[in-house]
Amino acid sequence: MNIVFISLDTLRASRLGCYGYNKPTSPYMDQIAAHGVLFERAYAADIPTEVAHTGIFTGKVGLRTGVVAHGSPLTHLPKKEPWLPSLLQNYGFTTGAVDNLYQLKEWFARGYRYYINSVGKKRGIDGETVNKLAFPWIHEHKQDNFFLFLHYWDPHTPYQPPQSYVPQFYKQGQNPYDPANQSMQAAYNHAAYPFFKHHHYDLLGPVTDAAYMNALYDAEVRYLDDRLRELDERLIEEGLYDDTLLILFGDHGESLTEHDIYWDHCGLYETTVHVPMLMRWPRRIPSGRRVTGLVQQVDMMPTVLEAAGITLPPSLDGRSLWPSIRGEADGTRDFIYLSECAWQASRGIVTKDYKFIRTLDSGPFVRPRRELYDLRSDPKETLNVAESCTLMADDLEYRLDEWVAQILNGQVDPMTTQIEAGLPFRNRINEILRQYGLTWSQWMENPCRERFDDAAIAASHEGSSSI
Structure with missing residues (x-):
């Protein structure tokens, strides 16, 4: 068998057609979903990129590994931690990656026989570059049982899609630089502006229309969708389609002005922690299956290992998704615990019906200490009911505290240590x-x-x- 494991960096679930979006961002991903299984409520328990991927490849949440912050010099992953590519390599798989996470932390290159750095000159790291590097590798190793990790960054800021992709998401005749349009002022006057001025806004020019920024994000998603179509066409051409377990997932989503977050991925809100997760394996995964229960990213590791016939290492937080895929279960748990420690430090818990968030350090944002949202009546999380539904808020906070205490088991809380040293992105602004x-x-x-x-x-x- 072959496993193609694809991270779709910064891809928000609600911006895909198969998750209910009404614009043509994802016709090919929608087709993949129709031919396999889609997890309707998949969550990134740890955000953003560095901690999310560490959890994905260890099958453990950040609080257990100690990796809770992104871009922090304090974090380290011990080599004793089980690592998905290493386990597969030890079992005889040829392992390869087209990725650049090694530039964040050394552990992201562990377990690969072939690690191809994807940093390119054209639009930074884009899907065209990833495919050009991946396709020859696929051809060379098509006779092997292989695991290939591909990391696409296209929906990540700065949004610079090919211009031909923009018109279908931004009406002709609109002027993104109209001085009379003031919809970008809140972003330009945000406390995080110094960081984004340099890394994002200066590259796009003096945009005045916030809708144009959202259109650029949609155009990036559509560009990515076309690159995934090309990848699938290559798998078919090489005769690998039928025997390949294809897994696509978002490492986190993106807030597109919601909750005072402007084209970035912080905050434990649905826009950022609700991610797409799709799997396809012809004749082994039923077509059109939609799992409605709660699952999280760490569940992918035991799922892959089970598919490969590899015994699971002990103490994983992830649980196999195969019972849900086969229709024997609906999700892997009733509660998912959430964490972030980059722009701001907060923890949360999401259930079938509610989301509770506790903020420890709000960074450049204004946040109440406690937030509670009824996701049934308020899926966009616009009304904080923590003060009016205190019993529910207290109960979820108690569950959160119990979980943290159980995982730490008397050890120092790595989030507290990071807050004392300064939040990584606040330090960047400083x-x-x-x-x-x-x-x-x-x-x-x-x-x-x-x-x-x-x-x-x-x-x-x-x-x-x-x-």
């Missing part, structure tokens, strides 16, 4: 502000674009370097 003689407190008192630009001009007159 580095930028220092170039202009600004402190975090000064910036937070008046976080507007004009003030930052004025500070940049003043600093340049003093000989400071620009961003």
Whole structure:
């Protein structure tokens, strides 16, 4: 058998047709879903990228491995931790990856006989680059039993799809740079603006229409969809389609202005933690199966190992998805615990009907300490009912505390340690502000674009370097 394991970085479930979106972002992914199984309520328990992928490849949540923060020098994954590619390689699979996570942390290259760095010059890391690197590898190893990890980054900021993809999502005649349109002002005046100015906005020009940014995201998803179609065509051409377990998943989603988050992936809201998860394996996975119960990313590792006939290592948090795939169960659990520690530090718990979030450090955001949402009546999480439904909020908070205490078992909480050292993305903003003689407190008192630009001009007159 062959396993093609695909991370669709920053892909939000609700932006795909097979998850109910009404724009043509994903015709091919919709077809994959129709020929396999779709998990309607799959969650990224740990966000963002670094912690999500660590959980995926260990089958363990971040609190158990200690990897809870993204971009932090404090994190390390011991080599004793079971690692999916290593287990498959030890069992005789030829393992390969087209990926660049090794540049974040060394452990992402573990277990691969062939690790191909995907950083390219055209649009950074794009699907065309991934395919050009992957297709020769597939041809060379088509006689092997192989595991191939492919990491596509197209929906990640900055959104720079080929221009031909944009018109179907942004009406002709609209002007994304119309000075009369003020819909971008909230983003430009956000406390996180210094970071995004350099990494995202400057690359797109003086956009004034927030709808244009959302259209660019949709265009990136459609571009990605076409690259996945090309990948599938290659599998067919090489005679690998029927014997390949294909798994597609989002590592996290993306907030597109919701909850004061502008084209980024923080916050334990559905926009970011509800991710797509699709699996196809002809004759082994029934076509058109939709699992409605709760599942999470760490469930993929035991699922892959079971498919390969490999004994599961002990102490995994993940549970096999095969009972749900076969229709013997509907999901793997009743509660999923959530965590983030990059822009802000918070934990949460999601059930069939409710979402509870507790914020420990809000970073550049304004957040209440406790949030509770009734997902049945308020799927977009617009009404915080923590104060009016205190019994439910208290019960879910108690469950959350019990889970944290059980996992830690007396050990130091790695999230507390990270908060004391400073949240990684807040530290990044601090580095930028220092170039202009600004402190975090000064910036937070008046976080507007004009003030930052004025500070940049003043600093340049003093000989400071620009961003």
